[in-house]
Amino acid sequence: MRISGYLKKNLLFLDLDAKEKTNAMAQIVQLMKKNKAITHEKEFLKQVLEREKLGSTAIGNNIALPHARSKYAPNIIISFARLTHKVDFGIEEEKPVQLVFLMGTPPDSIGEYLKVLAQLSKLLKEEGIRKALLKAQSPSDVIHIFSDAEN
Amino acid sequence: MNLIVKSRQLFNRYAISTTGRLFLASIIVGIIAGLGAILFFTLLSWLSHLTFHHLAHYFPPEPHGETSGVETIAGLSIRWWIVLLAPAIGGLISGLLVFSFAPEAEGHGTDAVIEAFHHKRGRIRKRVPFIKTIASIITIGSGGSAGREGPIAQIGAGFGSHLAKTLRLSDDERRILLIAGAAGGIGSIFRSPLGGALFAVEVLYRRDFEAKGLIPALVSSILAYSIFTARFGWGFLFKTPTFVFNHPVELLFYAGLGLLCAAVGFFYIKTFYGLRDQFFHRIRIKPHFKPAIGGLMIGAIGVFAPHILASGYGYLQQAMNGELTIQFMLIAAFLKIFATSFTISSGGSGGVFAPSLYIGGMLGGAFGQLAEQLFPTMIDNPTSFVLVGMGAFFAGAAKVPISSMIMVSEMTGGYQLLVPMMLASSTSYVTTSKINLYEQQVRRMADSPAHLGDFTIDVLDTIMVEQAYHPMSHVPVLFEDTPLAKFQNMVTEHQENYFPVVDKQHNIVGIISLKDVRSVLFEDTMGSFLIAKDLMNKPVTVTPAESLKSAMKKFTTFQYEQIPVVHIRDNRILLGMLSYEDVIAAYDHQVNRRKLDI
Numbered sequence: 001m002r003i004s005g006y007l008k009k010n011l012l013f014l015d016l017d018a019k020e021k022t023n024a025m026a027q028i029v030q031l032m033k034k035n036k037a038i039t040h041e042k043e044f045l046k047q048v049l050e051r052e053k054l055g056s057t058a059i060g061n062n063i064a065l066p067h068a069r070s071k072y073a074p075n076i077i078i079s080f081a082r083l084t085h086k087v088d089f090g091i092e093e094e095k096p097v098q099l100v101f102l103m104g105t106p107p108d109s110i111g112e113y114l115k116v117l118a119q120l121s122k123l124l125k126e127e128g129i130r131k132a133l134l135k136a137q138s139p140s141d142v143i144h145i146f147s148d149a150e151n
Numbered sequence: 152m153n154l155i156v157k158s159r160q161l162f163n164r165y166a167i168s169t170t171g172r173l174f175l176a177s178i179i180v181g182i183i184a185g186l187g188a189i190l191f192f193t194l195l196s197w198l199s200h201l202t203f204h205h206l207a208h209y210f211p212p213e214p215h216g217e218t219s220g221v222e223t224i225a226g227l228s229i230r231w232w233i234v235l236l237a238p239a240i241g242g243l244i245s246g247l248l249v250f251s252f253a254p255e256a257e258g259h260g261t262d263a264v265i266e267a268f269h270h271k272r273g274r275i276r277k278r279v280p281f282i283k284t285i286a287s288i289i290t291i292g293s294g295g296s297a298g299r300e301g302p303i304a305q306i307g308a309g310f311g312s313h314l315a316k317t318l319r320l321s322d323d324e325r326r327i328l329l330i331a332g333a334a335g336g337i338g339s340i341f342r343s344p345l346g347g348a349l350f351a352v353e354v355l356y357r358r359d360f361e362a363k364g365l366i367p368a369l370v371s372s373i374l375a376y377s378i379f380t381a382r383f384g385w386g387f388l389f390k391t392p393t394f395v396f397n398h399p400v401e402l403l404f405y406a407g408l409g410l411l412c413a414a415v416g417f418f419y420i421k422t423f424y425g426l427r428d429q430f431f432h433r434i435r436i437k438p439h440f441k442p443a444i445g446g447l448m449i450g451a452i453g454v455f456a457p458h459i460l461a462s463g464y465g466y467l468q469q470a471m472n473g474e475l476t477i478q479f480m481l482i483a484a485f486l487k488i489f490a491t492s493f494t495i496s497s498g499g500s501g502g503v504f505a506p507s508l509y510i511g512g513m514l515g516g517a518f519g520q521l522a523e524q525l526f527p528t529m530i531d532n533p534t535s536f537v538l539v540g541m542g543a544f545f546a547g548a549a550k551v552p553i554s555s556m557i558m559v560s561e562m563t564g565g566y567q568l569l570v571p572m573m574l575a576s577s578t579s580y581v582t583t584s585k586i587n588l589y590e591q592q593v594r595r596m597a598d599s600p601a602h603l604g605d606f607t608i609d610v611l612d613t614i615m616v617e618q619a620y621h622p623m624s625h626v627p628v629l630f631e632d633t634p635l636a637k638f639q640n641m642v643t644e645h646q647e648n649y650f651p652v653v654d655k656q657h658n659i660v661g662i663i664s665l666k667d668v669r670s671v672l673f674e675d676t677m678g679s680f681l682i683a684k685d686l687m688n689k690p691v692t693v694t695p696a697e698s699l700k701s702a703m704k705k706f707t708t709f710q711y712e713q714i715p716v717v718h719i720r721d722n723r724i725l726l727g728m729l730s731y732e733d734v735i736a737a738y739d740h741q742v743n744r745r746k747l748d749i
Contacts, residue, residue, distance in 0.1 A: 054632035055682040065680060110688060114671040117685075121676040 001119050003078070004147035010035045011079040012139035018081075021089045021097070022049065025066055028081045028102045037079065038104055040072040047072075048102065058095035062086060063124050065101050065117065073104030076113055078120070080142060082133065099124075099133055123149055159318055173324060173367045176314055177331040181371035183314075184307035184335025185378030191284060191303055192340060192383065198292030199461060202241075207233040209457060212465030215390030216342065217383075234294065234457060235450040238494070241293025242446025245286035245500050250439040253282040257438070259495055259503050260287070260301030264308040264333050265355055265591040269599045273312055273325035280309030286500035290442070294460040296449055296490035297501020299340050304351075304502070307336030307375070323363075326601055330355075330364035331371035338372030339379035341504075342388055346558030348372040350551055357550040357587055359595045387564035388464070391471050394535040394567045401529065404522050405571040408515055408536060409543050409578025415514055416548040416579065419488050419507075420586045427496035438498055445497025449490045458483055459490040462505040467541075470516040471563070473534045477517045484513035503588055507545040508559070515540015535571070538563055542572045547579030548588045610741050611734070616702055617695035619737040620716045620729040628653055628725070631660055635681040638663075639672065649713035651725055652687045658723035659715055661687030694719040695726065699734050706731055 013031055018024035025048055033041035047068035051057075058064040079102045086096040101120060105113040123129055123146065132145045196217075203209045208227040249257065253276065260283055267275050280302075287302035311332030315325035330351045338347025348368035352361045431441050452459055458466045466483065469475050475483075491506040519536025522529075538559055546555035556572045596602045627645045629638060629652045641650070642665065652661040661684070668686045671677050691709045693702045696719050705714055712731040718724035 051684060054684055055634060055680065057680045059676070059680050067685070069685070107689065110667050110686070111670065114668060114677075114686070117681070118671045118674045118677055121680075122674070125676060 001115050002147070002150050003116070003120050003123060004143055004150055006076060006078045006116060007080070007143050007146060008037075009139040009143065011037055011077065012142045013079070013081040014136060014139070014142075015084050016081040017084045018087055020087050021052070021064075024081065024083060024087055024097075024100055025049065025052070025102060028079055028100065031081075032077070032079050032102070032104075037077045038070075038072050039074065044068065044070050044072040044104060048104075052089075053091075056089055056091050056095055058089035058097050059121055059124070060095075061124070061130055062096055062098040063101070063130070064089045064095075064097040064099075065103065065121065067103035067105070067117070069105050069107045069110075069113070071107055073106055075106065076109065076116055077104045078116070079103075080133075082136070099130070155317060169324065172318075172320065173327055173331075174370060176311075176318065176320070176324075176328055177367035177370040178374060180307065180311045180314060180328055180331045180367075181335040181374030182378060183310045184303075184332055184371060185339050185375035187284075187306040187310065188303055188336055188339040188375060188379045189382050191288065191299070191306060192379075195288045195292055195299070198288055202233075202237050202293050203461075206230065207237065209234060211457065211460070211463075212469055214388055214464040214468040216386045216388040217464065229457075231454050234453045234460070235447075238290075238294040238446035238450045238453065238460070239443050240446070241289045241295055242442035242444070242494075242497065242499050243440065245289045245295075246439045246442035246498055248282055248286045248289075249442075249498065249500060250437070253279045254438070255279075257498050259297070259501065260303075260305040261333070261354060261502060261504075262301075262589050262591045264304050264329065265589055267308065267312065268326050268329055268355055268361075269591065269593055269601050272322040272601075273315065273329045275305070275309045275312045275329070277309070277313060280305045283500050287502075290494065290499045290501050291461055293446070294450065294453060295446060295494040295499050295501060296459055296461065296463070296487060296506055297494050297499065297503070298462055298505025298508075299502055300337050300504035301502030302500065303336035303340045304333040305336075307332030307334070307371070311371075323601075327364050327367050330361060331367040334364075334368035335371035335375030337504075339375035341558060341562055342376065342380060342386075343558045343561035344372045344376035345369075346554050346561050347376070349554035349557055353551045353554045354549065354589060355592065355599070356596065357584075357592050357594050361596070388562040389468055389471060389564075391538065391563045391565060392532070392534070394532055394538070394565065396535075396568060396570055398529065398531055401531065401571065402574055404518075404526075404530065404536075405539055405575045406578050407522075408518050408540055409547075409575035410582060411514060411518055412511055412540060412544040412575065412579040413547050413582040415484065415488075415510065416544055416583050416588075417586055419491075419510060419548060420588055422488055423492045423496055423503075423588070424590070426492045431497045441497045442494075442499040445493040445495075445499055448493040448497075452486055452490055452493075456483070456486050459486045463487065463509045464505070467509055467512045467537070470512055470537045471534055475513075475516060477520045480513040480517040480520075484510045484517070487513070503549070504545065507548055507588070508541045511540040511542070511544025512537045513540070514544060535568055538568050539571050539575045543575035543579040546576035547583040548586075550580065550583075550587045550589070550592060552576045552580040610738055611700040611703055612698050614699045614737050614741055615695065616693050616697050616699065616716055616729055619699060619733045620693075620695070620727045621733065622727040623725065626651065626728050629663065629683040629687075630655070631682065631684040631687070633683040634678070635672075635683075635686070636678040638683060638686070639678065642672065647713075649711060649728065649730075650683075651690070651715045651728065652683045653725060657725070659690060659692070659717060659725040660684075662690040662711070662713075662715060663687045664711055690715050692717040692722055693729055694722070699737060702729060703734060706734070
């Protein structure tokens, strides 16, 4: 299980300018659709937002992992966006977020998808990775950060 | 090819229900079985005529219903060397044919049909009926002691099986058409339409009937019989005087005959299979040549007692006419046992029904005459014992008490002896319960792979989910936004492996299986942001009004050990959970209750 294996350069967006969390997620989903990672933009976004409404996916350290199990995701997809400034992902309390990993998975692949989520959240606990992500200059840098960590 | 596809489409369109399909298909099977019987009988008569009349100059008596019209030519003496060698040559050709092209079909044909029914999903290899039929014609036509029921059952059953394959019917339907085919073949060639149909459904089991096959068997048998008799005449195979049963005290003697048939039947079966396993199987030559050895042995008997050759129906007719002595009939019965064993146990082809009739008839004839000599005032007509012996002997040996009586009655054209036959057949049947002539017979439907699962499923079909499931009060439920951290606590508190998930309105939206989520369950990094919705799968549900049989199918396809039970009118309302163990427990309970009922 290697996160670097799931990352694709055209789904890694550095310096995305978003006003708030819904706008951040909408922009990422739009880019995902543009890069043909998902098959339906509006429906997929709706599912991501619905999930977010049930419980915040912010995991602390300025990171959020919004996700949806959706028939519009043909396989397990991880997109990443670094926001130019932090937005609030909290529901009841404030949760500032700058690094967003937005994920999609087909409805039935639960086992593999949970393993990917576990691995990703484990890696993001390391301060070195978080700092490197904030400094990354290009999508290739992002993939290197993960592959180095996983080696 | 196109024609087959088109007729298959037409057939499936107009015969939507299984019953309709089988009814129509049985008509076709009956027609072909009848035509097959005509061809088989014609070829067999021709070869017998050639061997016996032309070559051997031997003119055996013929049964009343099958006279060839050939007159005995005076002045010609029997060529004994032909009688000696013909069965051996026949055995050689039939052995080469069977063991080169269809070695799996060794032995008597009806057993092969029974085996196909139970163990081969009703499938018969296309070439088997052809090879076995030709081999049987050669075996019987050259003087081998065997009958027509085996090969004709294979012809009919083989066509039934092939038709089912062409029409792409199910395994169950193929088995039924197999029965229908065998019924048509036997019903026609013995001119016994009801007996043939009953035989085909009875011979599969020692203690049961394949009731589902009865109507298709009757339909096929009616057609096959009508076609066959339209060609060869509507008479009966044997002509008998009008018997009357009006001395109840005679029943004692008939019961005695039943016991005698049982004892001799035991000896017959032991000799038949003993010779095969202890003698012919041990000879160290290729199986292709063994029927020739058997043929030579029967030829050697035939030189001294030609009446044991072939079917011997003419002699049986003489016994019915009261023309034979006690001594002749007793010797004939025992010689026939060996002659049949030599012919078939060596690997030759042919059926065991005709020889059984011969043995039983001769035994009955001898018994009847002896009884009359000892108790002249109590016995009305000693030849009636010939008929009763025929039925009773085969009833016990082949475990077919009902069809055996009906067949003998139909072959002789009268039901006057039904009551004595019922007694003798039952006596013979119950006293020979441990042995049987058809090795492939199974005891009951429950012992047949053809009905594997029927009985378990039957019980499950009678229990409803309502009687077996756990209602809500015992079921731990999650909301879709329940955080993983809270779920972790629930898992430690409950024994369950499956947790239903509901939305805010308490409608079921999913189910979590611990097996699916085990890898992340206790990851501390996940507890903060995963919720039940992330962990659940879409549920397959059952309603309280469904049977456990239907639930069982869902367990198998879903591969979960628990299924949510939902309201019959609104499948979002969760009522409880049904587990695999609940089904097993309910099954167990029901089976025990049924046992107590009995």
